[in-house]
Amino acid sequence: MSADDLSKDVLEQLECPVCMQYMLPPITLCGNGHNICSRCKQKIQKCPTCREPLSDTRNTELEKLAVLVECPCPNKPHGCTLTFPIALVREHEDVCQFGPFDCPLNYRVKCNWTGPLTEIKGHVLHKHKDHKDLLRLTYVRTYVRNDLPTVQKFNKDKIHVDILLSRSNIFFESYEFVGDAFYCIIQYTGPEKEASQFKYKFVLESGAEEITVCNVASSYSTDVKEVYNTCTCVKLYCDTVERFLEEDKNISE
Numbered sequence: 088m089s090a091d092d093l094s095k096d097v098l099e100q101l102e103c104p105v106c107m108q109y110m111l112p113p114i115t116l117c118g119n120g121h122n123i124c125s126r127c128k129q130k131i132q133k134c135p136t137c138r139e140p141l142s143d144t145r146n147t148e149l150e151k152l153a154v155l156v157e158c159p160c161p162n163k164p165h166g167c168t169l170t171f172p173i174a175l176v177r178e179h180e181d182v183c184q185f186g187p188f189d190c191p192l193n194y195r196v197k198c199n200w201t202g203p204l205t206e207i208k209g210h211v212l213h214k215h216k217d218h219k220d221l222l223r224l225t226y227v228r229t230y231v232r233n234d235l236p237t238v239q240k241f242n243k244d245k246i247h248v249d250i251l252l253s254r255s256n257i258f259f260e261s262y263e264f265v266g267d268a269f270y271c272i273i274q275y276t277g278p279e280k281e282a283s284q285f286k287y288k289f290v291l292e293s294g295a296e297e298i299t300v301c302n303v304a305s306s307y308s309t310d311v312k313e314v315y316n317t318c319t320c321v322k323l324y325c326d327t328v329e330r331f332l333e334e335d336k337n338i339s340e
Contacts, residue, residue, distance in 0.1 A: 097152055097156050098156065098158050100122070100149060100152075101149065101152070101153055101156070101158070101173065103122070103123060103124035103127055104121070104122070104123065104135050104136055105123065105124070105127035105130075105131065105135050106124065106126065106127050108124065108161070108177075109153070109158055109173045109176060110122060110123075110124040110125075110149075110153060110173075111124070111125070111153060111173055111174060112125075112145075112150040112153060112154070113125050113145050113150070114145060114146045114149050114150050114153065115128055115141065115142065115143060115144060115145055115146070116142055116144045116145070116146050117133075117134035117136070117137065117139045117140065117141050117142060118134075118139040118140060118142060119134065119136075119137045119139050121134050121135075121136040121137060121139075122146055122149060123135070123141065128141055153173050154172070154173070154174070155172075156172075156173060157170045157171065157172060158170060158171065158172075158173050158176055160176065160179060160180065160183055160185070161176070161180055162180070162183050162185035162186050162187075162203075165185040165186075165187075165203050166185045166203065166205075167183055167184075167185040169183075181278060181279070181280065182278035182280060182281065183278075184203065184204040184205060184277070184278075185203045185204070185205070186203065186204070187201045187202065187203070188201065188202065188203065188204050188207060188276075188277075188308075189201055189308070190207075190210065190211070191207060191211065191257075191259050191274070191276050191307045192211060192215055192218075192248070192259075194310070194311050195246065195248060195261075196215065196218055198214070198215070200214065204276070204277055207257060207276055208252070208257055211250060211257075212250075243264045243325075243329070243332075244264075245263070246261060246262075246263040247261065247262050247263065248260065248261050249261075251273075256275070256276075256277070256285075257275075257276040257277070258273055258274065258275055258276065258285070258304065259273070259274045259276060259307060260272070260273050260274075261274070261311065262321075264325055264328075265315065267324065267325050268322055268323070268324065268325060269321075269322070269323045269324070269325055269327075269328040270315055270320055270321065270322055271289050271320060271321035272305060272311065272314055272315075272320040272321070273285075273287045273302070273304045273305070273320075274304065274305050274306065274307040274309070274311075275304045275305070275306055275307060276307045277306075277307075278306075279306040279308055279309070282303070282304050282305055282306040282307075283303050283304070284304075285303070285304040286301060286302065286303055286304065287301070287302060287303075287304060288300070288301050289301075289302070289321045291323075291327075291328065291331045292331070293330075293331050298323070298327070298331075300321045300323070302319070302320060302321060303319070305319060305320065
């Protein structure tokens with residue numbers, strides 16, 4: 088048996104029969120010797136393989152293998168070629184660009200598409216090109232003040248969404264009136280842990296008068312309502328924003 092065949096057999100033994108993820112210690116057994124991961128054991132009462140009651144007996148030999156073996160990223164079928172010790176796979180999976188990402192516009196247009204990060208840009212530009220009442224495609228190469236997108240005509244009865252492309256990064260900017268407040272949010276399309284690396288500046292200008300608000304980008308996977316409720320975005324009183332808009336002044340993000 089080759090080393091590759093051996094590694095494959097070990098990995099098959101390390102797959103939890105419930106969640107199909109690779110098991111990490113503690114790995115426990117049922118009365119008939121079937122394995123189950125610690126997370127799934129907390130959710131079920133009987134072995135999914137033979138229906139025998141679960142026990143607290145640990146499979147120590149398999150636990151030793153789990154620490155030593157290298158395993159491929161679960162997104163290997165989608166193009167990821169990296170391998171990791173099992174203990175690091177889940178951490179990598181959270182930031183893997185080949186993972187299944189939801190459509191960033193799902194909250195706005197109820198799109199059920201999922202796919203790798205590398206396909207999000209093409210999906211949005213091709214599948215949502217008919218949402219002209221909602222989307223304005225904006226391309227930004229670098230975040231220099233003169234390059235910032237500017238809003239000169241704003242319909243307060245609609246939700247405005249811009250797509251901002253900066254190098255290989257994709258951001259979605261939304262601004263709308265909700266009740267007596269105006270909200271503007273920049274969401275980073277990608278792994279949640281990377282969103283905090285990006286900052287944005289919101290500017291209201293009227294001659295010598297200027298209101299500036301700086302904030303950190305949110306992850307697109309974070310519910311927009313949650314961002315609004317926690318005020319981790321731009322939030323201003325409606326009458327303040329309307330005063331600038333009535334004077335045909337600009338909003339820049």
